[in-house]
Amino acid sequence: xxxxxxxxxxxxxxxxxxxxxxxxxxxxxxxxxxxxxxxxxxxxxxxxxxxxxxxxxxxxxxxxxxxxxxxxxxxxxxxxxxxxxxxxxxxxxxxxxxxxxxxxxxxxxxxxxxxxxxxxxxxxxxxxxxxxxxxxxxxxxxxxxxxxxxxxxxxxxxxxxxxxxxxxxxxxxxxxxxxxxxxxxxxxxxxxxxxxxxxxxxxxxxxxxxxxxxxxxxxxxxxxxxxxxxxxxxxxxxxxxxxxxxxxxxxxxxxxxxxxxxxxxxxxxxxxxxxxxxxxxxxxxxxxxxxxxxxxxxxxxxxxxxxxxxxxxxxxxxxxxxxxxxxxxxxxxxxxxxxxxxxxxxxxxxxxxxxxxxxxxxxxxxxxxxxxxxxxxx
Amino acid sequence: xxxxxxxxxxxxxxxxxxxxxxxxxxxxxxxxxxxxxxxxxxxxxxxxxxxxxxxxxxxxxxxxxxxxxxxxxxxxxxxxxxxxxxxxxxxxxxxxxxxxxxxxxxxxxxxxxxxxxxxxxxxxxxxxxxxxxxxxxxxxxxxxxxxxxxxxxxxxxxxxxxxxxxxxxxxxxxxxxxxxxxxxxxxxxxxxxxxxxxxxxxxxxxxxxxxxxxxxxxxxxxxxxxxxxxxxxxxxxxxxxxxxxxxxxxxxxxxxxxxxxxxxxxxxxxxxxxxxxxxxxxxxxxxxxxxxxxxxxxxxxxxxxxxxxxxxxxxxxxxxxxxxxxxxxxxxxxxxxxxxxxxxxxxxxxxxxxxxxxxxxxx
Numbered sequence: 001x002x003x004x005x006x007x008x009x010x011x012x013x014x015x016x017x018x019x020x021x022x023x024x025x026x027x028x029x030x031x032x033x034x035x036x037x038x039x040x041x042x043x044x045x046x047x048x049x050x051x052x053x054x055x056x057x058x059x060x061x062x063x064x065x066x067x068x069x070x071x072x073x074x075x076x077x078x079x080x081x082x083x084x085x086x087x088x089x090x091x092x093x094x095x096x097x098x099x100x101x102x103x104x105x106x107x108x109x110x111x112x113x114x115x116x117x118x119x120x121x122x123x124x125x126x127x128x129x130x131x132x133x134x135x136x137x138x139x140x141x142x143x144x145x146x147x148x149x150x151x152x153x154x155x156x157x158x159x160x161x162x163x164x165x166x167x168x169x170x171x172x173x174x175x176x177x178x179x180x181x182x183x184x185x186x187x188x189x190x191x192x193x194x195x196x197x198x199x200x201x202x203x204x205x206x207x208x209x210x211x212x213x214x215x216x217x218x219x220x221x222x223x224x225x226x227x228x229x230x231x232x233x234x235x236x237x238x239x240x241x242x243x244x245x246x247x248x249x250x251x252x253x254x255x256x257x258x259x260x261x262x263x264x265x266x267x268x269x270x271x272x273x274x275x276x277x278x279x280x281x282x283x284x285x286x287x288x289x290x291x292x293x294x295x296x297x298x299x300x301x302x303x304x305x306x307x308x309x310x311x312x313x314x315x316x317x318x319x320x321x322x323x324x325x326x327x328x329x330x331x332x333x334x335x336x337x338x339x340x341x342x343x344x345x346x347x348x349x350x351x352x353x354x355x356x357x358x359x360x361x362x363x364x365x366x367x368x369x370x371x372x373x374x375x376x377x378x
Numbered sequence: 379x380x381x382x383x384x385x386x387x388x389x390x391x392x393x394x395x396x397x398x399x400x401x402x403x404x405x406x407x408x409x410x411x412x413x414x415x416x417x418x419x420x421x422x423x424x425x426x427x428x429x430x431x432x433x434x435x436x437x438x439x440x441x442x443x444x445x446x447x448x449x450x451x452x453x454x455x456x457x458x459x460x461x462x463x464x465x466x467x468x469x470x471x472x473x474x475x476x477x478x479x480x481x482x483x484x485x486x487x488x489x490x491x492x493x494x495x496x497x498x499x500x501x502x503x504x505x506x507x508x509x510x511x512x513x514x515x516x517x518x519x520x521x522x523x524x525x526x527x528x529x530x531x532x533x534x535x536x537x538x539x540x541x542x543x544x545x546x547x548x549x550x551x552x553x554x555x556x557x558x559x560x561x562x563x564x565x566x567x568x569x570x571x572x573x574x575x576x577x578x579x580x581x582x583x584x585x586x587x588x589x590x591x592x593x594x595x596x597x598x599x600x601x602x603x604x605x606x607x608x609x610x611x612x613x614x615x616x617x618x619x620x621x622x623x624x625x626x627x628x629x630x631x632x633x634x635x636x637x638x639x640x641x642x643x644x645x646x647x648x649x650x651x652x653x654x655x656x657x658x659x660x661x662x663x664x665x666x667x668x669x670x671x672x673x674x675x676x677x678x679x680x681x682x683x684x685x686x687x688x689x690x691x692x693x694x695x696x697x698x699x700x701x702x703x704x705x706x707x708x709x710x711x712x713x714x715x716x717x718x719x720x721x722x723x724x725x726x727x728x729x730x731x732x733x734x735x736x737x738x739x740x741x
Contacts, residue, residue: 307493310446314495
């Protein structure tokens with residue numbers, strides 16, 4: 001089996017599993033208690049927070065808010081900023097953001113918050129001046145993803161943050177770095193932003209846990225209300241095992257990142273070279289000069305993505321297209337629509353994505369299966 | 379051999395998948411996403427719902443077969459739902475299940491079976507495909523109370539060669555017993571009744587909202603032309619309808635004609651409903667040609683019994699059927715399906731009923 005859907009989720013790293021085990025066993029405490037069992041959990045939680053802060057270059061561990069995943073982190077950053085202090089603040093974002101950001105913007109719009117969504121060009125690139133021109137006195141947050149979850153296109157987040165700051169010093173810039181963390185340097189220093197969202201399961205951690213890095217001076221209206229955990233920014237009993245597992249995965253990811261990146265780059269290049277040599281007219285979507293090494297988002301003209309994915313599944317290759325709706329049918333991607341792809345073209349696009357556990361021969365061997373199926377379908 | 383099973387989430391298609399496995403096929407299950415709510419999700423009510431696709435998915439998991447949802451929303455909307463509305467606009471009484479079979483299921487899906495890596499397409503329809511010496515025969519189901527051969531009359535030899543209908547060989551009660559024995563969660567699920575795309579509310583409300591032309595007001599007149607009342611749209615009327623006419627007359631009156639040009643509803647007596655025959659469009663024959671003696675039994679509604687009739691015409695000039703005995707409430711838009719005994723010979727869509735013994739073909 002060739003698993004080429006690491007962008008959807010990836011295998012749990014062994015370091016994660018080891019780190020989590022005690023908290024699924026005798027260190028089961030609720031960190032909010034007074035007794036020894038709780039204390040053990042609380043200590044692990046705060047150690048994890050310190051370690052995460054260090055890895056991300058945060059000024060203080062308490063600037064990290066543990067959440068129930070990347071979607072929740074994005075909601076807290078976008079909705080939380082716009083609604084902070086009882087205001088109806090504005091949001092400026094891009095048309096290719098993850099639904100976690102875009103649907104939050106739609107929700108805010110329904111509450112009367114001004115929402116500005118900036119488009120991209122045919123390669124998914126952003127016009128920074130255009131984005132900055134939308135930032136005004138009513139803007140509460142700018143949200144620009146680090147790398148696109150479908151095409152892998154990298155945005156110049158650092159430049160965006162600098163330009164926004166030059167135009168409106170107090171407006172916080174948020175980035176969804178969920179897809180980027182596994183192979184790109186994600187720190188305050190590298191990205192120059194004010195808030196960063198991460199999701200553990202994209203880099204070998206467990207599902208259902210993530211974090212928002214948001215310095216405490218940024219006012220956030222909570223989106224989850226309750227017992228006041230995480231300085232009131234995110235209520236709910238801490239999922240200690242998952243949080244500890246996530247931070248172990250972060251640590252392992254950062255430690256191997258340069259090597260992983262090189263390995264994945266080679267695998268992806270083999271993959272694209274094999275396909276490009278065997279099939280005519282294959283188009284690679286995204287900004288080829290600024291792209292995550294793990295993504296290969298291809299259009300194979302004349303081959304329906306839906307049919308291709310089903311045939312690849314039967315041939316032992318797991319890949320993805322667009323975004324799956326609840327029923328499992330493939331929806332036309334808003335990212336490809338924003339890039340000006342026709343519905344017909346978008347319906348022929350498939351995302352292959354590699355990850356930390358990809359084997360060196362995966363690129364070439366999986367590509368051969370893709371070629372065989374695509375030839376049969378053409 | 380590999381079978382693509384169209385799984386609706388009902389018991390029949392669940393068992394169809396299990397039977398194909400039992401007879402040695404590799405099986406792939408699919409559900410067609412045919413309709414969606416405004417949020418782009420599958421609808422919550424009707425028969426093509428999220429809950430149904432989850433049932434299909436769970437059955438596929440129990441059977442340990444791959445399962446996929448295929449997006450046919452665009453095709454279903456244009457080829458089935460829009461057609462359904464247009465028929466009402468023109469005063470006809472459509473059968474969308476037949477159009478779905480003709481234009482989507484046994485058309486684009488059947489044509490895609492091979493691309494999806496499969497050799498045959500399987501559905502849970504109650505009808506039988508029998509391979510004869512020289513050709514395939516389409517037959518009524520073993521269970522006469524569940525027979526769906528009427529909605530499959532458009533299948534031709536090329537289609538039948540690639541279609542399997544395994545539950546047509548079983549009594550419905552045996553289908554449920556079989557599902558129970560395998561522990562399939564759909565074993566006791568009620569048969570679907572509603573049109574899959576209508577959801578909550580009546581199909582008439584659905585049509586009013588989506589096809590305003592079908593809801594344009596017009597006069598209700600007697601057969602002699604006398605004005606009786608006004609109505610709020612042809613969509614509320616079907617040939618043969620007696621109840622819900624909205625007017626009180628001294629005697630029983632029935633809808634005997636719908637005239638779309640003027641949105642006129644004509645009421646008459648029971649005998650005014652009698653037709654000697656009907657013209658039939660889009661006629662196909664399972665064998666590829668009409669029976670030599672032109673003698674058939676024709677079924678003019680899903681729930682009607684077949685009656686003896688004679689075919690007239692040919693593929694160049696169009697087809698008509700003349701009933702052995704006059705028939706009541708022959709509604710344009712419904713299918714006229716030709717049988718001989720248990721065998722489906724073919725059929726088409728009723729375009730016009732004629733009252734007298736004369737037809738265009740006698741000229």
